[in-house]
Amino acid sequence: MTLPSPHLDDRTFQGLVDEAKRLVQQRCPEWTDHNVSDPGVTLIEAFATMVDQLVYRVNRVPEKSYLTFLDLIGVQLHPPTAARTEVTFRLSAPRPDPVLVRAGTEVATVRTETEEAVVFTTSAPLSIVPCSFAHLATWPSPGEAADRTEELALGRDVPVFGATPAPGDCLYVGLSAAVPAGVVALRLDCTVDGVGVDPERPPILWEAWDGTRWAVCEVEKDETGGFNRSGELILHLPHTHAPAAVVRRTGGWLRCRLIEAEPGRPTYLAPPVVRGITAFTVGATVAAEHAETVADEVLGQAEGVPGQVFRLARAPVVPGEFVVEVVEPAAPGDIEGPDATRWSRVDDFAHSGPEDRHITLDPNAGRVEFGPAVRERDGSVRHYGRVPAKGATVRVRSYRTGGGLRGNVARATLRVLRSAIPYVARVENRRPALGGVDGESVESARVRGPMTLRTLHRAVVPHDYELLAREIAPDAARVHCIRAGTEEGSPETGGVRLLIVPAGSGDGQGRIAFDELIPPADTLALIAGHLDARRPIGARLVVEPPFYQGVTVVALVQAERGAVAEKVRESALAALYGYFNPLTGGPGGDGWPFGRPVQSGEAFAVLQRVPGVDLVEDVRLYRADPVTGERTDATAKIPLDPHALVFSYEHQLRVRGA
Numbered sequence: 001m002t003l004p005s006p007h008l009d010d011r012t013f014q015g016l017v018d019e020a021k022r023l024v025q026q027r028c029p030e031w032t033d034h035n036v037s038d039p040g041v042t043l044i045e046a047f048a049t050m051v052d053q054l055v056y057r058v059n060r061v062p063e064k065s066y067l068t069f070l071d072l073i074g075v076q077l078h079p080p081t082a083a084r085t086e087v088t089f090r091l092s093a094p095r096p097d098p099v100l101v102r103a104g105t106e107v108a109t110v111r112t113e114t115e116e117a118v119v120f121t122t123s124a125p126l127s128i129v130p131c132s133f134a135h136l137a138t139w140p141s142p143g144e145a146a147d148r149t150e151e152l153a154l155g156r157d158v159p160v161f162g163a164t165p166a167p168g169d170c171l172y173v174g175l176s177a178a179v180p181a182g183v184v185a186l187r188l189d190c191t192v193d194g195v196g197v198d199p200e201r202p203p204i205l206w207e208a209w210d211g212t213r214w215a216v217c218e219v220e221k222d223e224t225g226g227f228n229r230s231g232e233l234i235l236h237l238p239h240t241h242a243p244a245a246v247v248r249r250t251g252g253w254l255r256c257r258l259i260e261a262e263p264g265r266p267t268y269l270a271p272p273v274v275r276g277i278t279a280f281t282v283g284a285t286v287a288a289e290h291a292e293t294v295a296d297e298v299l300g301q302a303e304g305v306p307g308q309v310f311r312l313a314r315a316p317v318v319p320g321e322f323v324v325e326v327v328e329p330a331a332p333g334d335i336e337g338p339d340a341t342r343w344s345r346v347d348d349f350a351h352s353g354p355e356d357r358h359i360t361l362d363p364n365a366g367r368v369e370f371g372p373a374v375r376e377r378d379g380s381v382r383h384y385g386r387v388p389a390k391g392a393t394v395r396v397r398s399y400r401t402g403g404g405l406r407g408n409v410a411r412a413t414l415r416v417l418r419s420a421i422p423y424v425a426r427v428e429n430r431r432p433a434l435g436g437v438d439g440e441s442v443e444s445a446r447v448r449g450p451m452t453l454r455t456l457h458r459a460v461v462p463h464d465y466e467l468l469a470r471e472i473a474p475d476a477a478r479v480h481c482i483r484a485g486t487e488e489g490s491p492e493t494g495g496v497r498l499l500i501v502p503a504g505s506g507d508g509q510g511r512i513a514f515d516e517l518i519p520p521a522d523t524l525a526l527i528a529g530h531l532d533a534r535r536p537i538g539a540r541l542v543v544e545p546p547f548y549q550g551v552t553v554v555a556l557v558q559a560e561r562g563a564v565a566e567k568v569r570e571s572a573l574a575a576l577y578g579y580f581n582p583l584t585g586g587p588g589g590d591g592w593p594f595g596r597p598v599q600s601g602e603a604f605a606v607l608q609r610v611p612g613v614d615l616v617e618d619v620r621l622y623r624a625d626p627v628t629g630e631r632t633d634a635t636a637k638i639p640l641d642p643h644a645l646v647f648s649y650e651h652q653l654r655v656r657g658a
Contacts, residue, residue: 011051011052012052013048013049013052016048016051016052017044017045017048020044020047020048021034021041021044024040024044066446066449067442067446069449070445070446070449073449073452074347074348074452074457075445075448075449075452076362076445077364077439077440077441077442077445078439078440078471078474079316079317079318079319079363079364079403079439079440080316080318080364080402080403080404080436080437080438080439081318081319081403081435081436081437081473081474081475082289082290082291082318082319082400082402082403082407082435082436083289083290083403083407083408083409083433083434083435083436084287084288084289084290084433084434084435084520085120085287085288085409085414085429085431085432085433085434086285086286086287086288086429086430086431087107087120087122087285087286087288087414087427087428087429088183088236088283088284088285088427088428088429088430089101089126089128089283089284089285089286089421089424089426089427090183090282090283090424090425090426090427090428091128091281091282091283091423091424091425092423092424092425093423094130094280094281094282095128095130095281095423096130097130098127098128098129098130099127099128099421099422099423099424100125100126100127100128101122101125101126101127101128101284101286101421101424102122102125103122103123103124103125104121104122104293105121105122105417105418105419105421106119106120106121106292106417106418106419107119107120107121107122107288107414107415107416107417107418107427107429108120108414108416108418109409109413109414109415109416110413110415110416111416117416118290118406118407118409118413118414119290119292119402119418120288120289120290120291120407120414120429120433121288121289121291121292121293121400122286122287122288123286123287123288123289124286124287126181126284126286127284128182128281128283128284129177129178129179129180129182129281129284130177130280130281131175131176131177131179131182131184131252131279131280131281132175132176132278132279132280133173133174133175133176133186133277133278133279134149134174134175134176134249134251135147135149135172135173135174135246135247135249135251135253136148136149136151136152136158136171136172136173136174136274136277137149137171137172137174137246137247137249138158138159138160138161138169138170138171138172139169139170139172140161140162140166140169140170141162141166141167141168141169141170143162145172145246145247146247147247147248147249149174149249152274152275152276152277155275155276156275157191157273157274157275158273158274158275159271159272159273160227160256160271160272160273160274161258161268161271161272162271163271165258165267165268165269165270165271166258167258167259167260167261167267168257168258169257169258169271170255170256170257170258171255171256171274172246172247172253172254172255173186173253173254173255173256173277173279174246174249174251174252174253174254175251175252175253175254175279176251176252177243177251177252178241178242178243178251178252179237179241179252179281179284180237180238180239180240180241180242180284181237181238181239181241181284181285181286182236182237182241182281182283182284182285183220183234183235183236183237183281183282183283183284183285184234184235184237184254184279184280184281184282185232185233185234185235185279185280185281185282186232186233186234186235186277186278186279187230187231187232187233187276187277187278187279188224188227188230188231188232188233188274188276188277189230189274189275189276189277190224190227190228190229190230190231190272190273190274190275191228191229191230191273191275195268195269195270196266196267196268196269196270197226197228197266197267197268198226198265198266199225199226199228199229200225201265202222202225202226202227203226203258203259203260203261203262203265203266203267203268204226204256204257204258204259205256205257205259205628205629206219206233206235206254206255206256206257207254207255207256207257208235208237208238208241208252208253208254208255209241209242209243209244209252209253209254209255210238210240210241210242211240211242214255214257215238215240215241216627216628217235217236217237217238217254218235218236219233219234219235219236220234220235220236220430221233221234222234226272227272227273227274228272234282235254236285236430237254239285259628259629259630260630260631262631285430288414288429289318289400289402290402290403290404290406290407290433290436291318291320291400291401291402291403292314292400292401292402293398293399293400294312294313294314294396294398294399294400294401295397295398296395296396296397296398297312297313297395297396297399298393298394298395299311299312299368299394299395299396300393300394301391301392301393301394302326302370302387302388302389302390302391302392302393302394303390304387304388304389304390304391305387306370306371306372306373306383306385306387307369307370307371307372307373308369308370308387308388309367309368309369309370310367310368310369310394311365311366311367311368312366312367312368312396312399312401313366314366314401315363315364315365315366315401316363316364316365316366316401316403316439317361317363317366317399317400317401318363318400318401318402318403319363319526320399320400321398321399322345322361322396322399323342323396323397323398324342324343324345324359324368324394324395324396324397325340325341325342325343325394325395325396325397326340326341326343326357326388326392326393326394326395327339327340327341327392327393327395328341328388328389328392329389329390329391329392340395341357342357343357343358343359344356344357344358344359345358345359345360345361346358346359346360347360348360349371349372349384349385350384352371352384352385353384353385354382354383354384354385354386355386356371356385356386357385357386358371358385358386359371359385363439364439364440368394368396370385370387370388371383371384371385371386371387372384372385373387403436403437403438403439404436404437404438404439405436405437405438406436407433407436408432408433408434408435408436408505409429409432409433410432411429411430411431411432412428412429412430413429414427414428414429414433415427415428431513431516432505434502434503434504434505434516435475435502435503435520436475437474437475440474448471451467452467452471457534458534458536459531459534459535459536460536462481462482462483462496463481465481465496465498465531465535465541466479466480466481466498468530468531468534469498469500469527469530469531469543471530472526472527472530473500473523473526473527475502475503475523476500476501476502476503476519476523476527477501477502477503477504477583477591478499478500478501478582478583478591479498479499479500479501480498480499480501480546480594481496481497481498481499482496482497482499482594482642482643483495483496483497484496484497484540484542495539495540495541495542496535496539496540496541496542497542497544497643498527498531498541498542498543498544499544499545499546499594499643500519500523500524500527500543500544500545501517501519501545501546501582501583501591501645502516502517502518502519502520502523503583504516504517504582504583510574510577510578510581510584510648511577511648512581512582512583512647512648514548514626514627514647514649517545517548517582517647518545519545524543524544524545527543528541528543531543546582546594546643546644546645547641547643547644547645548582548626548644548645548646548647549598549623549638549640549644549645549646549647550623550624550625550626550631550647550648550649551580551598551621551622551623551624551638551646551647551648551649552621552622552624552631552648552649552650552651552652553576553580553603553619553620553621553622553648553651553652553653554619554620554622554634554651554652554653555572555576555603555607555616555618555619555620555651555652555653555654556616556617556618556619556653556654556656557572557607557610557613557614557615557616557617557653557654557655557656558613558614558615558616558617558655558656558657559612559613559614559655559656559657560612560613560614561614563612563614564612565655565656565657566655567612568610568611568612568613568655569653569655571610571611571612572607572610572613572653572655573651573653575606575607575609575610576603576606576607576648576651576653577648577651579602579606580592580598580603580646580647580648581646581648582645582646582647585646591645592645592646594640594642594643594644594645595640595641595642595643595644596640596646597637597638597639597640598621598637598638598640598646599621599636599637599638600619600620600621600636600637603619603621604616604619607619617656620634621634621635621636621637621638622634622635623635623638624649624650625649626647626649629649629650631649
């Protein structure tokens with residue numbers, strides 16, 4: 001809580017008017033008409049209005065002094081952060097050669113009559129690598145891998161799994177090349193032989209080799225119904241997809257693995273068969289940010305005086321590389337021309353010497369400032385930073401502008417290519433953009449000032465680590481610091497573990513995609529670098545996401561008389577996803593507490609409060625893998641480690657009518 005600002009003059013407009021009337025009555029008792037229609041009262045009220053404005057300005061002096069103090073201790077407004085997402089570029093047709101998409105390619109939302117387009121730029125170059133079908137292999141569990149490429153070439157039926165399908169049976173599809181971050185289409189020629197499964201929810205999992213392990217692929221479309229009819233299967237491969245060797249054949253391998261059956265998801269009674277496979281690349285995915293790059297902007301000419309200030313044409317500036325160059329004026333007879341010198345950005349000039357090429361940047365205002373000159377007590381003048389020569393050209397090599405809440409656009413809204421790319425037909429974002437935060441307000445900085453004074457930009461206790469991490473990464477939804485290596489003999493004993501939870505966006509039912517809860521690598525690196533310079537010597541620091549324990553609730557409830565079962569089911573599922581939620585769940589509604597165990601009794605209580613539920617008959621908890629979906633036996637309590645959070649995975653609910 002901040003200290004209340006004192007009122008230097010607490011007089012109000014009405015008090016000024018009343019006081020003036022009393023003074024007039026004392027000095028001029030003949031004036032008795034004090035009605036508002038009297039010209040004398042009008043004059044009094046006019047002067048009282050002007051005095052009231054002066055009182056207001058006087059009372060703002062403490063506020064100005066407070067803000068000046070915040071500036072002296074180094075409190076600056078946080079710049080906006082840019083929202084991030086992934087955009088998928090789709091080819092107009094399969095190509096025999098790679099299609100290149102340069103870094104900085106702009107994609108945008110549709111511009112309307114009332115809103116400007118929201119522009120995103122790609123963060124890295126993208127190569128859409130072509131591929132084709134090359135090999136086929138099967139590997140029953142238990143058993144040995146078998147090469148089925150020649151059988152498929154002869155037109156024979158190839159069983160996908162073993163004669164008696166069992167969890168762990170795999171079908172391996174070899175591509176001619178690895179397709180990192182690619183979107184691959186598989187056209188499968190199948191017949192209805194894989195009986196016993198639900199074609200809408202077959203118990204299979206598609207994976208791709210990423211160099212160290214098999215990573216799960218996202219299935220965009222599956223027309224085959226689990227190998228039960230001919231159709232097209234579209235897979236999104238991880239960006240780490242790498243070549244591998246299976247049955248002594250090297251290529252970009254994919255595999256389809258049979259997983260354990262679940263309630264409502266039966267397994268195969270007989271193996272499905274494949275008669276033909278065709279593969280080709282239809283696109284690729286790359287990261288994008290809500291920021292536009294401005295290159296080679298000339299700020300102006302230097303005047304040769306210390307403390308000169310320039311302003312960028314487009315503010316605010318989002319975090320990223322910011323390079324200022326100064327081109328000295330050419331000397332007479334210089335044939336090669338002047339050289340550009342690079343000036344480094346610093347937080348302040350406290351440690352800058354007279355020859356240091358340093359500048360500071362106010363990201364919110366786009367203000368670039370060179371070092372000042374200060375007169376010392378002995379009369380000498382000290383320069384904090386070098387002064388560019390008079391007539392030198394000051395320019396910025398590149399910077400990024402944008403950011404803010406406006407960039408948190410919904411999925412499938414980035415559909416406009418700002419420049420044509422050969423062989424690319426369209427672009428889309430298959431996930432919502434997250435992480436966009438507006439620049440900090442002055443009121444927020446007023447509240448943060450005492451916290452900054454408390455930490456003095458040094459991380460000693462866990463709360464200091466959390467405050468400093470929030471300063472550098474305001475887009476993080478939750479920051480939690482715990483002691484690392486509390487186990488006896490752990491190599492991390494005495495260290496600090498900082499857990500970062502990014503802001504996720506749930507769907508209408510409250511579900512959050514698991515990959516939205518993994519903070520970007522650059523955010524983790526930014527926090528680690530900021531805290532590394534502020535931690536005590538010898539303190540070990542680990543900045544990472546928390547461990548997410550997947551939890552599946554399987555429940556049976558009875559609806560009230562007259563209640564619509566489907567509406568009750570939707571409301572109950574939304575309640576479960578909302579309560580067992582790392583961002584909005586828990587008893588307080590501000591995120592599931594770290595390390596808090598999950599108990600079936602809480603699920604009973606959550607479901608019993610749902611409108612339309614008359615009785616909760618049965619609740620079972622299952623540990624679930626958030627990536628693979630595999631789960632263990634039912635239990636009444638799931639303990640969590642101090643660095644763990646709960647993650648809702650595919651709750652199942654059955655509603656029985658009254």
